[in-house]
Amino acid sequence: MSQLAVTVIGPDRPGIIADVTEALVGTGVNLEDSTMTLLRGHFAMMIVCAGPLDEVKAALEPLRGELVITVRTMGPEHRHAPLGAPYMLSVHGADRPGIVAAVTRMIAAAGGTVTDMSTRLSGGLYVLTAEVELPPTAELEMLNRALEITAEELGVGVTLRPAESDDL
Amino acid sequence: MITDWSPARLDVEGAILEVVRAPHPVLATESAPVDPLDPEVIQLAADLIETMRVSPGCVGLAAPQVGVAAQMFSLDVTGHPKTRTCHGVFVLCNAVVVEASRNEKAREGCMSVPDFTGDVKRATRLTVAGVLPGTTEPVTITTDAFEARALQHEIDHCNGKLFLDRVAGAHAVYPRKTYQ
Numbered sequence: 135m136s137q138l139a140v141t142v143i144g145p146d147r148p149g150i151i152a153d154v155t156e157a158l159v160g161t162g163v164n165l166e167d168s169t170m171t172l173l174r175g176h177f178a179m180m181i182v183c184a185g186p187l188d189e190v191k192a193a194l195e196p197l198r199g200e201l202v203i204t205v206r207t208m209g210p211e212h213r214h215a216p217l218g219a220p221y222m223l224s225v226h227g228a229d230r231p232g233i234v235a236a237v238t239r240m241i242a243a244a245g246g247t248v249t250d251m252s253t254r255l256s257g258g259l260y261v262l263t264a265e266v267e268l269p270p271t272a273e274l275e276m277l278n279r280a281l282e283i284t285a286e287e288l289g290v291g292v293t294l295r296p297a298e299s300d301d302l
Numbered sequence: 303m304i305t306d307w308s309p310a311r312l313d314v315e316g317a318i319l320e321v322v323r324a325p326h327p328v329l330a331t332e333s334a335p336v337d338p339l340d341p342e343v344i345q346l347a348a349d350l351i352e353t354m355r356v357s358p359g360c361v362g363l364a365a366p367q368v369g370v371a372a373q374m375f376s377l378d379v380t381g382h383p384k385t386r387t388c389h390g391v392f393v394l395c396n397a398v399v400v401e402a403s404r405n406e407k408a409r410e411g412c413m414s415v416p417d418f419t420g421d422v423k424r425a426t427r428l429t430v431a432g433v434l435p436g437t438t439e440p441v442t443i444t445t446d447a448f449e450a451r452a453l454q455h456e457i458d459h460c461n462g463k464l465f466l467d468r469v470a471g472a473h474a475v476y477p478r479k480t481y482q
Contacts, residue, residue, distance in 0.1 A: 171472075171473075220476075220479055298409070299409035299411040299419035299478070300382075300408060300411065301413070302362050302411070302455040302456070302465075
């Protein structure tokens, strides 16, 4: 039994999740983390699960065709220690190439890491939302200024704000 | 008056109880109403306050979180940066929401769900009715901001609901990065 990464993408229709997960259950797979969403009419799934590689591949075989499926083994779970406080990053503005690259480069340059991100394009509007972890040593003021300058060059708006949760 | 009430009125020592974690079934159980004059209820009230007091960052603790399916919880949002109206420290029995308005979304964490946080919409203007332990007179609390959110979170516990039952979207649950 190894940890597997299963990715599935294909034109959306009712029943994709049911079909894929039913096939996985049949091989005794236990689903762990997954994320699934609809991207411009294509349903996309990424699943991390524990199961036997060859049996999982065989079980998913009949679904190939309209669905593009990959199955591969992964090393043991790798969790980096939390870098620091979580932040929410949002960017929106007129679409053009290079927005994601430029903004995420700023985060990386500050020693930060993106833990979750999604982007959407609708008409001419591009929207990026990301969860970002910044180390305590990050110069927030410098980062904010760098983001502002980049955003201005790209013609978009950017905000970075703490995503602290309240314990109840 | 709820602001006149203090734990000293319970006249018993509180004990520190173990906080249970999901998926413990008591957290998904609708709790039974309590008799606020019952000595066991008064003892549990003192225990809730004591357990809340020794748990870092804890502003509220419901009976189901210490394994007891009873309609009561302790609360104290004193000094929290998001608190506006504040009724100090109290325990409320058999609490129900009377009026709720002006929803706002914020990220919540819970001692019973230590590995996740989630975005939850809650009323920021709230009136709650209940009874203080050791008394029989109904009290109403009208509050806002953080105290309103905390009250709704604790009342949910008493009804077998976690913040996980109320998250604001399919991608609104997050792994918690640090937990003290």
